[in-house]
Amino acid sequence: xxxxxxxxxxxxxxxxxxxxxxxxxxxxxxxxxxxxxxxxxxxxxxxxxxxxxxxxxxxxxxxxxxxxxxxxxxxxxxxxxxxxxxxxxxxxxxxxxxxxxxxxxxxxxxxxxxxxxxxxxxxxxxxxxxxxxxxxxxxxxxxxxxxxxxxxxxxxxxxxxxxxxxxxxxxxxxxxxxxxxxxxxxxxxxxxxxxxxxxxxxxxxxxxxxxxxxxxxxxxxxxxxxxxxxxxxxxxxxxxxxxxxxxxxxxxxxxxxxxxxxxxxxxxxxxxxxxxxxxxxxxxxxxxxxxxxxxxxxxxxxxxxxxxxxxxxxxxxxxxxxxxxxxxxxxxxxxxxxxxxxxxxxxxxxxxxxxxxxxxxxxxxxxxxxxxxxxxxxxxxxxxxxxxxxxxxxxxxxxxxxxxxxxxxxxxxxxxxxxxxxxxxxxxxxxxxxxxxxxxxxxxxxxxxxxxxxxxxxxxxxxxxxxxxxxxxxxxxxxxxxxxxxxxxxxxxxxxxxxxxxxxxxxx
Numbered sequence: 424x425x426x427x428x429x430x431x432x433x434x435x436x437x438x439x440x441x442x443x444x445x446x447x448x449x450x451x452x453x454x455x456x457x458x459x460x461x462x463x464x465x466x467x468x469x470x471x472x473x474x475x476x477x478x479x480x481x482x483x484x485x486x487x488x489x490x491x492x493x494x495x496x497x498x499x500x501x502x503x504x505x506x507x508x509x510x511x512x513x514x515x516x517x518x519x520x521x522x523x524x525x526x527x528x529x530x531x532x533x534x535x536x537x538x539x540x541x542x543x544x545x546x547x548x549x550x551x552x553x554x555x556x557x558x559x560x561x562x563x564x565x566x567x568x569x570x571x572x573x574x575x576x577x578x579x580x581x582x583x584x585x586x587x588x589x590x591x592x593x594x595x596x597x598x599x600x601x602x603x604x605x606x607x608x609x610x611x612x613x614x615x616x617x618x619x620x621x622x623x624x625x626x627x628x629x630x631x632x633x634x635x636x637x638x639x640x641x642x643x644x645x646x647x648x649x650x651x652x653x654x655x656x657x658x659x660x661x662x663x664x665x666x667x668x669x670x671x672x673x674x675x676x677x678x679x680x681x682x683x684x685x686x687x688x689x690x691x692x693x694x695x696x697x698x699x700x701x702x703x704x705x706x707x708x709x710x711x712x713x714x715x716x717x718x719x720x721x722x723x724x725x726x727x728x729x730x731x732x733x734x735x736x737x738x739x740x741x742x743x744x745x746x747x748x749x750x751x752x753x754x755x756x757x758x759x760x761x762x763x764x765x766x767x768x769x770x771x772x773x774x775x776x777x778x779x780x781x782x783x784x785x786x787x788x789x790x791x792x793x794x795x796x797x798x799x800x801x802x803x804x805x806x807x808x809x810x811x812x813x814x815x816x817x818x819x820x821x822x823x824x825x826x827x828x829x830x831x832x833x834x835x836x837x838x839x840x841x842x843x844x845x846x847x848x849x850x851x852x853x854x855x856x857x858x859x860x861x862x863x864x865x866x867x868x869x870x871x872x873x874x875x876x877x878x879x880x881x882x883x884x885x886x887x888x889x890x891x892x893x894x895x896x897x898x899x900x901x902x903x904x905x906x907x908x909x910x911x912x913x914x915x916x917x918x919x920x921x922x923x924x925x926x927x928x929x930x931x
Contacts, residue, residue: 426488427611430524430558431461432517433533434550435473435498437571439744440669441902441910442503444541450509452829452850454498458520461493469817471827473498475533475567478597482604492527494520500851501744507542514553521557529607530554530564533600536572536587537665544670544914548577555581563610565603569593571629571665574676579620583610584680587660589643591634592855592883593822606657609682616657616680619689621697623675624919624926627707628905629878630737630896632663638706639663639675642696649696655681655688661696667744667903669914675700694930701928704920711737711898711905714751718759720895721872725762733873733881733889738901739798740878742853746770747876748792750802751899756872757804757841763871767846768830768854770876775847778808778834789836791847798901805839810863814848821883823856835863855880857888878903 464470465480540546570588646659658680681689723729739749747770789806792799814830831849854875875881918926
């Protein structure tokens with residue numbers, strides 16, 4: 424028997440409806456890989472590919488012969504919906520690649536799961552529909568998603584199994600891809616699945632979707648326990664959703680995949696988890712520090728009256744579509760005179776370029792956000808250029824461990840007066856990997872306050888420096904504010920909790 428031919432393709436974008444559209448250049452700047460180069464990078468020691476791809480290849484290689492048929496992997500930083508023309512061009516390229524690879528025995532789709540296009544609210548479902556049209560109903564199609572995915576009924580119906588991350592911060596991408604490979608191997612041997620899908624009218628802020636503790640963590644643990652004790656269940660996935668996509672398919676979802684077409688097992692597991700998730704809905708709350716409280720705490724830490732702290736500038740998380748350039752927290756700590764403060768990563772290509780032209784050691788008048796936008800207000804200070812880099816590196820911890828990153832040209836600036844150190848970068852990236860600061864000569868262990876433009880993934884990268892009780896989210900404005908009432912929602916399913924206290928849920 425010939426080795427199975429498995430198509431590999433993926434589209435990664437977390438679409439924030441309030442951010443500018445995502446362009447082809449955004450994908451090209453992060454990861455746009457085609458054909459056999461996908462296989463080469465997936466089997467390399469490090470690459471810019473999403474971590475699922477190396478994980479899937481590794482497990483497939485371990486479990487037997489196979490023939491990879493890689494098509495296209497496109498990965499952009501979170502941003503607005505994909506420009507429709509770009510999405511259609513990806514779809515056409517994927518179709519051509521699949522047709523050229525026929526006959527196929529299986530398909531692995533590594534999508535983020537929260538993408539949308541300017542003319543398509545369910546781009547992930549549309550992609551699955553195209554794949555089914557090409558390969559037919561009998562070929563197994565296994566999909567992995569980020570847990571911040573917005574799952575449509577259409578996608579579940581068109582796939583044979585949907586497998587969602589179970590850690591936030593995300594450190595299990597390779598493990599979930601390996602799970603997908605094992606599921607595909609079972610299907611290649613003849614096993615067929617049944618699926619059950621439930622969407623809850625529950626759309627919590629992303630800061631309550633951590634998996635170390637809290638209501639979402641409890642759901643994940645129960646899902647894992649179900650799989651451990653019931654061999655009938657191939658996979659149980661509880662997706663937290665991504666509220667900023669502002670789509671009818673937003674909300675916490677439960678997708679259960681059962682072996683051997685056991686629909687009853689799938690339905691029962693989905694019902695139990697959905698009812699528990701709804702019963703715990705009131706636990707999805709989290710207190711944020713005001714800017715005034717954050718400044719006072721940073722001053723106390725700088726004076727040694729408090730242990731070192733790390734602040735999440737959660738309202739401006741590039742990992743959720745934020746621009747990485749709001750100055751509210753920067754200004755508050757600078758004007759308070761807090762000592763020993765490090766802030767990263769501030770996205771301002773023009774400022775980084777000016778620093779490079781001046782050179783290390785230069786002193787100048789630094790203007791942050793010389794071109795202002797809704798939340799990115801101008802901030803000015805005298806500053807010294809401490810360190811310049813090309814922004815290229817490899818992560819060492821957390822979600823970026825072993826993965827290459829590129830920040831564009833960077834500059835470490837030290838502000839006059841406060842002495843605050845600010846890492847300014849040229850490409851929009853969140854600060855969730857300590858190496859992005861350390862490459863500028865910063866000793867994180869010596870900092871009194873670290874401010875990261877990241878919502879939660881920084882926790883897995885900076886946990887060696889800051890225990891959970893020294894981590895605080897700051898209530899600052901931006902495109903990813905955890906305060907959901909700040910946004911003008913247009914397409915979310917309503918009523919949904921917590922936006923609508925009167926929301927109800929009951930299984931028929």
